[in-house]
Amino acid sequence: MGQIRADVTTSSGHLLELVRTGRARTRGELQELTGLSRSTVGLRLDGLVRRGWLREAGSTTSTGGRPPVVLQFDERHAVVLTADLDTRHARAAVMDLGGTVLQETTGELVVAAGPVPVLDTLATWFTSLLEQAGRSLDEVAGIGLSVPGPVEFEAGVVVRPPIMPGWDEYPVIQHLRRTFDVPVVVDNDANAMALGEHAAGYADCPAFVLVKVSTGIGAGVVIGNEVFRGIDGGAGDIGHIRVRDAGDARCQCGSVGCLAAVASGGAVAAALTDLGVTARSGADVRALLTAGQPDALRLAREAGRRVGEVLATVVSVINPGVLMIAGDLADTDFITGVNEVLYQLTLPRATRHLKVVPARLADQAALQGMARLVVDEVYSPAAVDARLS
Numbered sequence: 001m002g003q004i005r006a007d008v009t010t011s012s013g014h015l016l017e018l019v020r021t022g023r024a025r026t027r028g029e030l031q032e033l034t035g036l037s038r039s040t041v042g043l044r045l046d047g048l049v050r051r052g053w054l055r056e057a058g059s060t061t062s063t064g065g066r067p068p069v070v071l072q073f074d075e076r077h078a079v080v081l082t083a084d085l086d087t088r089h090a091r092a093a094v095m096d097l098g099g100t101v102l103q104e105t106t107g108e109l110v111v112a113a114g115p116v117p118v119l120d121t122l123a124t125w126f127t128s129l130l131e132q133a134g135r136s137l138d139e140v141a142g143i144g145l146s147v148p149g150p151v152e153f154e155a156g157v158v159v160r161p162p163i164m165p166g167w168d169e170y171p172v173i174q175h176l177r178r179t180f181d182v183p184v185v186v187d188n189d190a191n192a193m194a195l196g197e198h199a200a201g202y203a204d205c206p207a208f209v210l211v212k213v214s215t216g217i218g219a220g221v222v223i224g225n226e227v228f229r230g231i232d233g234g235a236g237d238i239g240h241i242r243v244r245d246a247g248d249a250r251c252q253c254g255s256v257g258c259l260a261a262v263a264s265g266g267a268v269a270a271a272l273t274d275l276g277v278t279a280r281s282g283a284d285v286r287a288l289l290t291a292g293q294p295d296a297l298r299l300a301r302e303a304g305r306r307v308g309e310v311l312a313t314v315v316s317v318i319n320p321g322v323l324m325i326a327g328d329l330a331d332t333d334f335i336t337g338v339n340e341v342l343y344q345l346t347l348p349r350a351t352r353h354l355k356v357v358p359a360r361l362a363d364q365a366a367l368q369g370m371a372r373l374v375v376d377e378v379y380s381p382a383a384v385d386a387r388l389s
Contacts, residue, residue: 010034012044012388013381016053020073020379028068045071047388052077053379073097073379078141079133080374081126081180084189084366085111085118085147087163087215088281091363092125094133095371097141097379101364103133111148114166115175123179142183142378143176144370146192148216152233156186159233162240162253163216183383185373189366190236191227193326193359194220196368201360207320210359211238213307213334214282214327215266216252217259221318239264241310259310263303265328271299282328289332297333304329304337311338312345319350326359 015034018024024033030041048054055074075098083092090109094102105128109121122145130137149161158167173184194210202208208222217239221228229235239260240253249267251258261267265282272279272288275295279285288296315323323342325335335358343351361368377383 009381010036010040011381011385012047013384015041015044016048016073016379016384017381019054019071025070026068027071030071048384051388053384075100078139079130079135080141080144080371081129082144082367082370082374083122083125083146084192084363084370085109085145086189087111087148090118090122090125091367092122092129093367094126094129094135095367097371097375099368099371101367102135103129105129106363111164111167115170115172119172119175123176126180137180140180140182142185142374143180144185144187144192144367144374145172145176146187146189146366146370148189148214148218150233150237151186151188151191153187153229156184158186162251183374183378185370185377187227187370187373188218188220188233188236190218190220190326191229192220192367192369192373193361193365194222194324194369195227195372196365196370197324197326197359197361198222198225199372200365200368202322205321207318208322208324209314209318209320210324210326211307211311212327213263213265213303213325213329215264217264217307219314221320223318238310238314243306243310259306263306268296268299268303268329272296286328286332289329300329301333301337301340304334304339305341306337307334308338308341309345312342315342315346315354316350321353321355323354323356324359325356326365331358 015030024030027041031038052074055072056069057072075096078097080095082095083090088110091106093104105125109118111118147158149158149164152159156173157169158164161167172186176184190212193212197210198208206224210220212218219236219238221236240258242257243259246257246262248256249261250256251261265285268285269279269281272295277295285296289300339356
């Protein structure tokens with residue numbers, strides 16, 4: 001038996017983690033990584049296979065003797081319930097553990113109505129989606145919920161959200177667990193989108209920033225494959241940075257001069273309405289941009305310039321490889337405005353390897369991010385070992 005590496009622990013939960021993350025594919029590789037004997041590895045894997053968490057999936061190419069059996073995390077043995085709340089609508093889904101959507105729905109759901117009616121509606125949606133997908137409550141591994149406001153991640157509570165009246169420190173986890181007695185993970189929507197987009201298309205990028213421009217403005221930052229949230233979930237809240245020449249524009253947070261008050265989809269919609277062009281939301285602005293409405297094109301580009309001014313500082317501090325623009329104004333003239341100012345105000349060294357790109361997953365990004373967060377929590381080594389014991 002080899003020496004156990006100092007950076008690898010050897011419980012059943014850690015063996016599952018090595019297989020789930022692709023660091024090991026066979027029993028031999030697990031032995032090599034952990035220093036455990038063949039019999040010990042086999043004993044610990046047996047418990048994981050009996051639970052349905054691991055499965056044997058064919059063999060690898062052999063260099064002599066019997067081909068080693070490939071081990072895989074079984075993504076089909078359970079499901080995750082995910083939901084993405086926006087200001088006026090929501091999307092919910094049943095997904096397998098690999099992020100494949102098994103059943104999905106979307107509908108009007110006004111977050112300002114408060115946590116009780118919104119969460120009760122989501123619970124009803126989840127129950128119906130499970131039935132449609134042919135899955136049972138017993139198969140639910142956990143729930144992931146993204147919200148358009150700041151979240152204290154460890155506690156799972158929304159903290160002083162500008163556009164979510166009544167949600168401040170409301171016990172979201174306990175509310176959902178009345179119906180579904182499973183782990184519940186809550187995070188900010190931009191964080192969830194960043195994690196989903198990063199995993200789907202830019203997993204090799206060590207520093208990734210996603211900016212969501214919708215009714216408000218927020219950013220998600222992924223560093224080394226993990227969301228950077230700051231001390232209490234406030235990282236990425238760029239929509240409430242004060243900007244110059246904002247006049248007396250009042251933000252939904254109550255302050256004057258915030259970036260979101262002059263450059264969000266909601267702000268552009270308000271400016272268009274003042275010009276006699278009816279628009280209630282960022283989604284209405286996007287429809288006008290698609291139709292080529294001149295005032296919408298001009299104002300969206302102007303909003304992009306304002307956001308680009310703030311992002312110049314973000315890029316200079318974080319030095320990301322990818323800056324992704326998501327939300328209602330993604331992939332429009334808004335990005336042109338961002339680029340005009342961003343590259344003007346940053347040193348070439350900060351942007352020489354930078355890609356500014358539109359979102360790819362659209363409405364699926366937050367769902368994918370939340371599914372990953374749930375799986376990472378439910379199948380963490382500590383959680384697996386606790387269940388096995």
